[in-house]
Amino acid sequence: MANVALRNVRKAYPNGFEAIKGIEFEVDDGRFCVLVGPSGCGKSTLLRMVAGLETVTSGEIDIGGRIVNQIEPADRDIAMVFQNYALYPHMSVYNNMAYGLRNRGMPKDEIDGRVREAARILELAALLDRKPGQLSGGQRQRVAMGRAIVRQPKVFLFDEPLSNLDAKLRIAMRVEIRKLQRRLNTTSIYVTHDQLEAMTLADILVVMNGGQVEQIGNPLDIYQKPATTFVATFIGAPPMNLMPMRYASLGLPDGTDGVIGVRPEDLEVANDGAAEGSIAFELTVAAIEHVGAETYVYGMRPQQGDADTISAKPGEPPPGEILVRVPGQEAPAIGEKIRVLAPRQKLHVFVDGGRKRIEL
């Protein structure tokens, strides 16, 4: 059991590309930390640096009070679950789990005890003699988990372990991983690009972008108070609507140039009068998406103007488009004009090009 601390960790490649630009955070003993970010943000690289599979250019990685920068992966007392599981194809499930223990010269009956215990926890007992090729995706995933837990390491590292599974299994395994981690109470670092996975699993969420940390905190805090426009649009699905500041007179000093954000679930369709403390705007309905329990209404704001100053990144709505979540299945018709209200306490305001959040 151990806590993990990263101190000003950097990674630069010989060609000059800086993949990790000074990252600093700490995971307390037994906590579940999730690194989330778009592809190419450096989250996997960072995890591999903790594992010892990538060198650290500068800074310190501390596992349980020991600086591990120069220590071999095998001696860092970590276990890793890979995206493609990396099971040894020619070994049985039993041997896959036992291999790491044998290499450490553990006595045979202790290995046997640990492997059987792990197999019992993961419901693999009936599959111990099979080869990985004879297992389903979910079973392979469990073997990979088993290989990690028999080691009883100080830290579990997960590199997008669920992304090769189908959607249904992914949710089931997500719950299982969380239960298992609670039960074993082992410090874990988990990398994913799926914000929903990140929200549901994390004790501590680290949102990364471009080799830097955008925000660290408890998932709900991050959802409620995103620190930057990047976090605001990355965490939460569907993503937060962003609009140029001049749409609201919010009592901020004149000349504040910024962005105002509101989540689709915080908008309300109300065709009669503005409630006190809300801002209201008109939308023309452009598209409707029914998902069953709720309906997404895509509306265009009539004036474009400076709306174009916010650039749309992949996954973000195009400028001028506002997404409204309506409960149930009733929705306005396409082309209809509607009025939506956003309560003042649900607004997010960002300045400095979206890099800084200010509280209203």
Next chain:
Amino acid sequence: MIEHRRFGNLLPHLVLLAGVVVVAFPVYLAIIASTHDNSVIANGQMPLYPGSHALETYWHTIVSGTQKTTRQPVGGMMVSSFIMAVGIAVGKIAISIISAYAIVFFSFPFRMTAFWIIFVTLMLPVEVRIYPTYKIASDLHMLDSYSGLILPLIASATATLLFRQFFMTVPKELVEASKIDGAGPIRFFFDTLLPLSVTNIAALFVILFIYGWNQYLWPLLITTRDDMQTIVIGIKKIIDVHDALTEWSVAMATAVLAMLPPVAVVVLMQRLFVKGLIETEK
């Protein structure tokens, strides 16, 4: 593609049968010839049915040697050939799997240079470099020895290339998982890479065994001792006799015997051989 045509398969079958006849007939003829007395063949009337001298011919050929010449019995030649073929196959596989391992999994200065140098030797088979190779073998006192027969032939660019291509398909996560599991380079090689390469090794063994078994020029140069002759050279010597009739039945029996080990290797390793050549999923 599944087609159901009653006579549609007739033509392909005829073509295949014709091919089989063309390939198999000389073999059949060799077997038939080895069962007749020399005089029958010497008459120039080669029968197409088996004769009655099979046991006698094969006994002379394998064990006692022939009566009219002082040839070695073929049994000894087969042993020499077998040692050479296995030595070449095992040696080539061992050397090339190790060099491919170094080239693919380790980064060291001039790694690609090393690879290209190995690659270039593809253009230099033994026949091309025969004089310098002979000179080296002779300077190292390897003439008339099995090491002289085997060592100069075991450096193999083809096998190195094949293992390199295979190793590059091994997911790098497997290497990393091994590292985390505490397996160093040697352990990874023996515990993971070698078992994964079994089918490739088998396929290569079949090809290289036959390559080694069929060597003619090199053994001819290196060995002059009668008890070290390989069977391929033996056939030639049995046919080339001076001042006497060629013992065709013995020559044919030798040819038949020379065919057996390669056939046995192919038959025994067929399943692995095919798997090694077509298997893609690891």
